[in-house]
Amino acid sequence: MSEADTRKPIVVLVRPQLGENIGKAARAMLNFGLTEMRLVEPRDGWPNPSAGPAASGADTVLERARVYASTAEAVADCAHVYATTVRKRGVTKPVVTPEEASREMAGAQGRSAILFGPERSGLETEDVALARAILTVPINPEFGSLNLAQAVILCAYEWSKHEALVQPTQEELLPPAPQEDLDGLIAHLEAMLEPKGYFRPESRAEATRRTLRGVLTKPGWNHLEVRTLRGVLSSLQREPKF
Amino acid sequence: MSEADTRKPIVVLVRPQLGENIGKAARAMLNFGLTEMRLVEPRDGWPNPSAGPAASGADTVLERARVYASTAEAVADCAHVYATTVRKRGVTKPVVTPEEASREMAGAQGRSAILFGPERSGLETEDVALARAILTVPINPEFGSLNLAQAVILCAYEWSKHEALVQPTQEELLPPAPQEDLDGLIAHLEAMLEPKGYFRPESRAEATRRTLRGVLTKPGWNHLEVRTLRGVLSSLQREPKF
Numbered sequence: 001m002s003e004a005d006t007r008k009p010i011v012v013l014v015r016p017q018l019g020e021n022i023g024k025a026a027r028a029m030l031n032f033g034l035t036e037m038r039l040v041e042p043r044d045g046w047p048n049p050s051a052g053p054a055a056s057g058a059d060t061v062l063e064r065a066r067v068y069a070s071t072a073e074a075v076a077d078c079a080h081v082y083a084t085t086v087r088k089r090g091v092t093k094p095v096v097t098p099e100e101a102s103r104e105m106a107g108a109q110g111r112s113a114i115l116f117g118p119e120r121s122g123l124e125t126e127d128v129a130l131a132r133a134i135l136t137v138p139i140n141p142e143f144g145s146l147n148l149a150q151a152v153i154l155c156a157y158e159w160s161k162h163e164a165l166v167q168p169t170q171e172e173l174l175p176p177a178p179q180e181d182l183d184g185l186i187a188h189l190e191a192m193l194e195p196k197g198y199f200r201p202e203s204r205a206e207a208t209r210r211t212l213r214g215v216l217t218k219p220g221w222n223h224l225e226v227r228t229l230r231g232v233l234s235s236l237q238r239e240p241k242f
Numbered sequence: 243m244s245e246a247d248t249r250k251p252i253v254v255l256v257r258p259q260l261g262e263n264i265g266k267a268a269r270a271m272l273n274f275g276l277t278e279m280r281l282v283e284p285r286d287g288w289p290n291p292s293a294g295p296a297a298s299g300a301d302t303v304l305e306r307a308r309v310y311a312s313t314a315e316a317v318a319d320c321a322h323v324y325a326t327t328v329r330k331r332g333v334t335k336p337v338v339t340p341e342e343a344s345r346e347m348a349g350a351q352g353r354s355a356i357l358f359g360p361e362r363s364g365l366e367t368e369d370v371a372l373a374r375a376i377l378t379v380p381i382n383p384e385f386g387s388l389n390l391a392q393a394v395i396l397c398a399y400e401w402s403k404h405e406a407l408v409q410p411t412q413e414e415l416l417p418p419a420p421q422e423d424l425d426g427l428i429a430h431l432e433a434m435l436e437p438k439g440y441f442r443p444e445s446r447a448e449a450t451r452r453t454l455r456g457v458l459t460k461p462g463w464n465h466l467e468v469r470t471l472r473g474v475l476s477s478l479q480r481e482p483k484f
Contacts, residue, residue, distance in 0.1 A: 028392070030385045056387050092415060099403075138402065143272045145298050150270070150395055157396055160380065161341075189474070198477040215470050219461035228457050232431070235440040236478060 005035065009082075009105050009112040009159060011152060012074050014040045014127055017119045021148045023054025025116070026061035028153035032160035037065040038074045038113075071115065071127045076180035079110025079220075083131035084151055085123050092214070094133040098158040101135045106162035109175030114155055119148050129210050130179065132217060174222035181226045186216055188233050247277065251324075251347050251354040251401060253394060254316050256282045256369055259361045263390045265296025267358070268303035270395035274402035279307040280316045280355075313357065313369045321352025325373035326393055327365055336375040340400040343377045348404035356397055361390050416464035423468045428458055430475050 011029055016022050016039065026037060039046055046067045055062055068074035075081045082101050096104070105112040115131060117123035128134065137146060137154055146154075190199075190209065199205040221229070253271055258264050258281065268279060281288055288309045297304055310316035317323045324343050325335075338346070347354040357373060359365035370376065379388060379396055388396075418424075432441075432451065441447040463471070 027387055031381055031388055031392075033382045058385060058387070094415065137399070139273055140275045140402075143300060145269055145300070146273055150273075150392070153392055153395070154399055157379075157399075160382075193474065193477055195482040196477045196480050197482075198474070211470060212474070215461075215463065215467045218463070218467070219457075221457065221460065225457045225460070228453060232435065232440070232454070235435055235438045238438050240437040240439075 006111060007106075008034055008036065009114050009155075010036045010038055010075075010078065011156075012038045012040065012071070012113050012115045013042070013148070014071050014074075014115055014123060015043060015118045016116075016148070017043045019044060019048030019050030020054040021119055022048060022065075023051035023056075023058075023062065024149035025152045026051070026055045026058040026065075028149045029156050030058040030061050031153065032156035033163055034156045034159065035061055035064065037061050039065055039067045040071050040074050041069065042067065043118075071130055072179070072183060075113045075115070075130060076183065077111060077178045078113040079176040079178055080105060080108050080112040081115065081131040081179060082113070082133055082135040083115045083123055083128040084135045084137075084155070085117065085128060093128075093131065095136055096133050097138055098135060098155045101133070101155070102158040102162055104133075105159065110178070116148060116151060125210065129213050129217075132176075132220065174224065176220040177223040177226045181223055182217065182221070185226050185229055185233075186213055188230060189216075192233060192237065248353060249348075250276055250278065251356050251397075252278045252280055252317075252320065253398075254280045254282060254313070254355050254357045255284070255390070256313050256316075256357055256365060257285060257360045258358075258390070259285045261286060261290030261292030262296040263361060264290060264307075265293035265298075265300075265304065266391035267394045268293070268297045268300040268307075270391045271398050272300040272303050273395065274398035275405055276398045276401065277303055277306065279303050281307055281309045282313050282316050283311065284309065285360075313372055317355045317357070317372060319353060320355040322347060322350050322354040323357065323373040324355070324375050324377040325357045325365055325370040326377045326379075326397070327359065327370060335370075335373065337378055338375050340377060340379055340397045343375070343397070344400040344404055346375075347401065358390060358393060416466065418462040419465040419468045423465055424459065424463070427468050427471055427475075428455055430472060431458075434475060434479065 011034060013022060013025060029037065042048065051062050052059055114135060115123060115127055137151060139146065193199065199208050253276060255264060255267060284290065293304050294301060356377060357365060357369055379393065381388065435441065441450055
């Protein structure tokens with residue numbers, strides 16, 4: 001994959017329902033030069049015969065689409081994950097417009113991904129928890145009825161405004177670690193906390209995990225920082241040394 | 243019609259073919275607060291029973307749509323007319339993006355209108371001749387496949403950026419915790435790491451402390467997040483609970 005391609009955001013469709021909508025999303029993407037689509041648990045499997053006709057020629061996007069068993073796996077190699085949602089989720093993450101997100105992604109190091117939820121229900125809280133920021137299209141408060149392909153096209157359109165720009169690489173800071181590094185850190189800490197009863201009572205466990213993930217997702221630690229923290233955890237697991 | 247409404251651009255569909263596309267265009271408009279649609283010689287007459295279902299609730303736009311016998315009549319009361327087209331027509335008019343057109347319209351006096359051509363063929367030269375400028379969406383030169391509703395939604399979306407009403411409400415993020423909270427967290431962690439030999443050899447201790455502080459300072463955690471992490475540390479210090 002060329003360097004130009006790895007700068008483009010990945011469109012991640014989480015549990016999409018209709019093949020037709022996957023095709024329309026591909027068409028929306030390619031209009032503005034986005035080519036990498038990932039599918040998380042598409043309802044009707046993949047490939048889907050309804051997708052091609054709806055793509056109106058954007059078959060190349062569909063052919064290259066990859067399928068993942070979970071949202072976490074789909075964004076494991078991504079350093080900048082945005083969750084599109086119109087609803088307030090009580091999640092305290094930065095909320096950005098497509099314009100702001102595009103500006104951030106255009107200047108970012110590491111791969112970016114934008115998560116789009118199922119047609120009816122939108123993203124689940126656990127999907128949103130994986131993201132560093134929430135991407136919201138500012139919409140008519142009295143009539144919000146964006147469909148999947150429309151949400152995709154607005155994001156792709158905004159992104160395309162930055163395409164002509166040559167990306168300067170004077171940034172000395174390391175990019176945030178890929179999501180899988182962060183997941184490893186979180187899993188390590190959770191495994192240590194579990195036997196201590198940190199996640200009890202069971203009824204609060206899910207919310208507690210989400211809170212912890214939120215706290216650890218916020219920093220955008222690079223891979224060296226994540227490695228340092230893994231060392232801290234390993235050290236805490238050791239017997240005292242005197 | 244209120245003054246706010248007369249500042250909004252009118253969407254003029256010239257010889258639209260499918261009622262379904264008229265409905266989709268209405269839905270696209272209302273998402274971003276545009277309410278006035280005009281139809282020039284709709285192929286299948288008006289009203290069209292296919293339009294309503296495709297509008298997904300934007301019926302108010304369809305109900306208020308007015309039909310005209312010619313493009314000239316449809317824009318007779320407009321001071322600023324834009325013709326959307328992807329093709330060069332050999333017409334020497336300014337070419338603007340949706341962004342530029344929206345900026346112009348937002349600052350303009352008198353009514354604005356955007357002309358959209360029939361699904362297959364686009365606007366005729368005579369329609370374009372009525373416009374002051376050509377509005378073109380910058381698109382992937384290798385794959386340009388915007389449908390009518392998509393062209394409408396991109397224009398409506400850009401316009402909406404100038405409407406103060408629909409700006410997103412950023413959830414109030416808590417400020418970073420005071421430094422003493424962070425210092426308390428770092429001291430707590432260091433006290434746990436010390437007996438594990440984390441800071442040995444002694445010659446590296448200072449650099450190691452600095453690295454750790456750097457990693458923990460980067461996030462800008464708020465006081466709730468710091469409290470969560472203090473809880474994590476306390477939990478790790480406890481004996482296992484079974």
